[in-house]
Amino acid sequence: MNTVFSGIQPSGLVHLGNLLGAINNWAKLSNEDSKNYFCIVDLHSLTAMPNKSDLKSSIKDTLKVLLASGINLENSVIYVQSTLKEHAYLSWILSNFCQVGELQRMTQFKEKASSFGTHSGLLTYPILMAADILIHKANEVPVGDDQTQHLELTRNIAERFNNNYGEIFPIPEKTSGKYGTRLMSLRHPENKMSKSSDDINGTIYFNDSKDVIIKKFKSSVTDSSNSISYDVKSKPGISNLIEIYSSIKNLEIKKTEEKFNDYQYGEFKVEVAETVISYLEPINDKFNNLGDKEVDEIIRNNLELARKSAQLTISEVENALGIN
Numbered sequence: 001m002n003t004v005f006s007g008i009q010p011s012g013l014v015h016l017g018n019l020l021g022a023i024n025n026w027a028k029l030s031n032e033d034s035k036n037y038f039c040i041v042d043l044h045s046l047t048a049m050p051n052k053s054d055l056k057s058s059i060k061d062t063l064k065v066l067l068a069s070g071i072n073l074e075n076s077v078i079y080v081q082s083t084l085k086e087h088a089y090l091s092w093i094l095s096n097f098c099q100v101g102e103l104q105r106m107t108q109f110k111e112k113a114s115s116f117g118t119h120s121g122l123l124t125y126p127i128l129m130a131a132d133i134l135i136h137k138a139n140e141v142p143v144g145d146d147q148t149q150h151l152e153l154t155r156n157i158a159e160r161f162n163n164n165y166g167e168i169f170p171i172p173e174k175t176s177g178k179y180g181t182r183l184m185s186l187r188h189p190e191n192k193m194s195k196s197s198d199d200i201n202g203t204i205y206f207n208d209s210k211d212v213i214i215k216k217f218k219s220s221v222t223d224s225s226n227s228i229s230y231d232v233k234s235k236p237g238i239s240n241l242i243e244i245y246s247s248i249k250n251l252e253i254k255k256t257e258e259k260f261n262d263y264q265y266g267e268f269k270v271e272v273a274e275t276v277i278s279y280l281e282p283i284n285d286k287f288n289n290l291g292d293k294e295v296d297e298i299i300r301n302n303l304e305l306a307r308k309s310a311q312l313t314i315s316e317v318e319n320a321l322g323i324n
């Protein structure tokens with residue numbers, strides 16, 4: 001049986017990229033025959049030095065989005081990283097299997113170091129990520145494209161540990177959906193859609209109102225050719241909209257192109273906006289109906305399951321290393 005792990009930072013409102021690039025696939029996998037761990041990785045968010053109350057509410061909201069996203073809790077454990085100290089413990093152990101040069105070469109480190117200053121948390125971030133994945137011996141990691149490099153490093157770290165101390169860890173594989181693995185900003189389609197973009201009109205947040213969603217899509221940047229065809233290089237804006245539609249409708253890109261063949265850009269934008277609204281509606285309904293008590297109870301039960309799994313791995317790792 002596959003063991004799946006993935007995580008999301010509570011660093012602001014969940015956006016459409018998070019949902020289509022990652023959380024949607026978590027929900028799909030959770031209805032298959034696998035054991036799943038989905039984690040709000042709050043320790044990772046500390047690298048951006050968040051304000052205390054923002055972080056608190058972000059942790060709670062992100063948790064609620066996961067609970068509202070259709071993840072099947074029968075075989076999935078949803079928990080908050082900082083409540084399971086074993087993540088940080090394993091991260092220290094694994095840091096001995098990773099070169100400083102490798103960390104310095106990470107694209108996200110280079111990007112983030114320029115905005116947050118170069119503290120060592122930003123540098124060692126991918127080792128904590130490796131620990132997240134390996135603590136439950138996950139062999140499958142559903143993530144968007146921006147996490148590919150971090151996952152490669154996780155595989156190297158696991159292999160090095162195994163070569164030195166015996167076959168403890170599986171070598172995890174990245175998985176992703178067919179479409180939506182790298183959604184771009186609606187306003188700057190050459191940049192990734194992100195929580196903290198300079199232009200918030202380029203990002204669709206999970207709880208944007210219908211009017212706001214329509215407005216954002218109407219003002220999305222396209223091109224002057226008025227042909228609804230997929231070509232990321234020369235038509236990044238329209239290709240992004242095609243990708244959003246195909247991802248939500250589970251439709252081949254070709255079929256989406258055919259369907260909208262004789263549409264004007266303006267009509268197509270509204271149709272994509274309406275598709276997004278229908279997709280987000282049930283998530284918001286569930287989100288708004290989740291009571292604090294219900295959330296707290298799920299969290300308590302899930303943490304126990306996560307702890308059991310993490311402690312088993314830690315015992316094996318300690319035995320292999322000859323410590324404790």
Ligand code: TYM
Nearest residue numbers: 006007008009017018021022041129143144181182183193
């Ligand atoms: P984070 O919090 O930035 O994003 C959470 C998930 O959303 C995906 N994603 C996107 N997918 C498509 N298009 C986009 N524009 C887009 N933006 C974000 C991300 O690929 C991710 O899957 N380092 C991770 C969190 C993490 C993690 C882990 C993930 C920590 N430990 C262990 C997997 C396994 C991050 O910052 O994701």
